[in-house]
Amino acid sequence: MNFSFDVIWHNLPYMLAAAxxxxxxxxxxxxxxxxxxxxxxxxxxxxxPFLSRIAALYISFFRGVPLLVQLLIFYYMLPHVGxxxxxxxxxxxxxxxxxAAYTAEILRGALQTIPRGQTEAALALGIPTLSLWRRxxxxxxxxxxxxxxxxELILLVKVSSLASVVGIGELTRISQNxxxxxxxxxxxxxxxxxxxxxxxxxxxxxxxxxxxxLLVG
Amino acid sequence: xxxxxxxxxxxxxxxLSKHFDDFEALRDITLDVHRSEVLCLxxxxxxxxxxxxxxxxxLEAYDGGxxxxxxxxxxxxxxGAPPRKPLSGEAxxxxxxxxxxxxxxxxLWPHLTALENVAEALIHVKGLPKAEAMTKARAALAKVNLxxxxxxxxxxxxxxxxxxxxxxxxxxxEPSVMxxxxxxxxxxxxxxxxxxxVMKQMAAEGMTMVVVTHEMGFAAHVADRVAFLEGGRLVxxxxxxxxxxxxxxxxxxxxxxxxxxxxxxx
Numbered sequence: 285m286n287f288s289f290d291v292i293w294h295n296l297p298y299m300l301a302a303a304x305x306x307x308x309x310x311x312x313x314x315x316x317x318x319x320x321x322x323x324x325x326x327x328x329x330x331x332x333p334f335l336s337r338i339a340a341l342y343i344s345f346f347r348g349v350p351l352l353v354q355l356l357i358f359y360y361m362l363p364h365v366g367x368x369x370x371x372x373x374x375x376x377x378x379x380x381x382x383x384a385a386y387t388a389e390i391l392r393g394a395l396q397t398i399p400r401g402q403t404e405a406a407l408a409l410g411i412p413t414l415s416l417w418r419r420x421x422x423x424x425x426x427x428x429x430x431x432x433x434x435x436e437l438i439l440l441v442k443v444s445s446l447a448s449v450v451g452i453g454e455l456t457r458i459s460q461n462x463x464x465x466x467x468x469x470x471x472x473x474x475x476x477x478x479x480x481x482x483x484x485x486x487x488x489x490x491x492x493x494x495x496x497x498l499l500v501g
Numbered sequence: 502x503x504x505x506x507x508x509x510x511x512x513x514x515x516x517l518s519k520h521f522d523d524f525e526a527l528r529d530i531t532l533d534v535h536r537s538e539v540l541c542l543x544x545x546x547x548x549x550x551x552x553x554x555x556x557x558x559x560l561e562a563y564d565g566g567x568x569x570x571x572x573x574x575x576x577x578x579x580x581g582a583p584p585r586k587p588l589s590g591e592a593x594x595x596x597x598x599x600x601x602x603x604x605x606x607x608x609l610w611p612h613l614t615a616l617e618n619v620a621e622a623l624i625h626v627k628g629l630p631k632a633e634a635m636t637k638a639r640a641a642l643a644k645v646n647l648x649x650x651x652x653x654x655x656x657x658x659x660x661x662x663x664x665x666x667x668x669x670x671x672x673x674x675e676p677s678v679m680x681x682x683x684x685x686x687x688x689x690x691x692x693x694x695x696x697x698x699v700m701k702q703m704a705a706e707g708m709t710m711v712v713v714t715h716e717m718g719f720a721a722h723v724a725d726r727v728a729f730l731e732g733g734r735l736v737x738x739x740x741x742x743x744x745x746x747x748x749x750x751x752x753x754x755x756x757x758x759x760x761x762x763x764x765x766x767x
Binding site for chain 1: 558560590591594596597598602604606607608609611622625667670671
């Protein structure tokens with residue numbers, strides 16, 4: 285068979301348009317993952333046994349159930365609890381809340397590597413708890429956890445393809461549709477792979493940039 | 502010493518005790534530190550000297566007895582028998598501002614420069630405007646002879662320089678007393694001198710200092726009094742001449758110092 289670049293060229297505008305949905309789900313998911321992940325991590329390591337246990341339960345659930353199943357649950361559950369959100373909102377929530385479980389554990393692991401003495405030095409100076417976290421512990425945890433966080437965010441871009449099952453016209457779904465019309469699966473999926481790859485190359489470059497900026501210490 | 506004993510001691514430790522589960526780390530310690538005095542705590546490892554030091558700023562919550570700074574009970578709401586309620590976080594932080602501490606492992610914050618390490622508490626504890634905090638932090642770094650290293654991160658400083666930044670971080674807060682927990686034990690031998698030099702200078706300027714140390718030379722020459730601890734008890738507290746003399750009163754002190762004498766340290 286011959287590989288036709290014409291097919292790719294012809295369908296590229298539709299695929300790039302679909303990639304916008306992929307980006308929306310990814311970026312929305314990342315925002316939820318990072319913010320909610322920080323809160324989850326704080327709850328997980330809090331001294332309150334109740335809060336800590338709830339967070340541990342949350343983490344083990346979202347890590348233990350396939351994301352595809354979570355996504356379907358979110359999609360079919362939201363209308364039942366009175367949230368009439370578009371499918372893309374369900375996808376962003378599902379992806380973000382699942383990823384947050386991993387983010388929380390990455391941050392928790394990073395925090396554990398910070399020597400206890402740094403906290404003692406802050407306590408001995410009378411530094412308030414909030415400043416201790418905001419100025420000393422969290423910046424270092426992010427720095428230490430950054431390679432793993434970049435990894436997690438790249439994973440998130442890839443799992444956004446699961447949103448195709450709830451009918452969102454993101455990159456994978458549109459590629460399937462185009463394949464159905466053109467009967468050229470190889471060209472179309474190679475092009476889709478190239479677009480995913482490009483997004484993640486940019487993302488990992490940003491991650492490296494952040495690492496370099498933070499690693500001066 | 503007769504003239505200062507009439508004045509109220511700056512630190513008063515009364516019948517202090519501390520347990521870690523079943524282990525009795527400190528037992529019935531009573532000790533005063535006077536203003537501008539340098540008190541060295543010596544003794545074998547595990548004798549409780551670091552624990553005693555850490556009780557003074559409540560990094561360890563002592564169980565029994567009292568620690569007072571300028572008359573004010575540290576850490577607990579009331580004197581008397583346990584159980585007693587700890588002070589609020591804010592009240593404890595206010596007390597700790599007056600007690601500087603230097604650690605064996607320096608404990609600088611690696612993501613901040615030397616200057617930022619020193620300025621951090623000035624801004625976020627004392628609430629100074631940034632410019633004023635930087636001026637004060639620079640003055641503190643100058644005191645430890647590190648003006649040229651203010652932009653360095655801890656990883657780019659030698660151990661001796663890191664410890665001097667840690668000292669600057671503590672003195673910038675203008676504490677009434679300074680606690681040193683084996684400040685030279687983690688240093689290469691050739692770097693010990695620069696840290697002890699800064700400490701000697703602080704002593705000469707009248708800083709009240711409590712120093713846990715294995716540097717017997719420093720204890721012998723800089724301390725006003727030396728306290729010897731063993732097994733969580735205070736064995737003796739006396740001027741260095743009495744401790745380091747050929748025949749100290751207590752055989753336990755003699756046994757401890759024997760190894761140092763053999764190495765001609767004292």
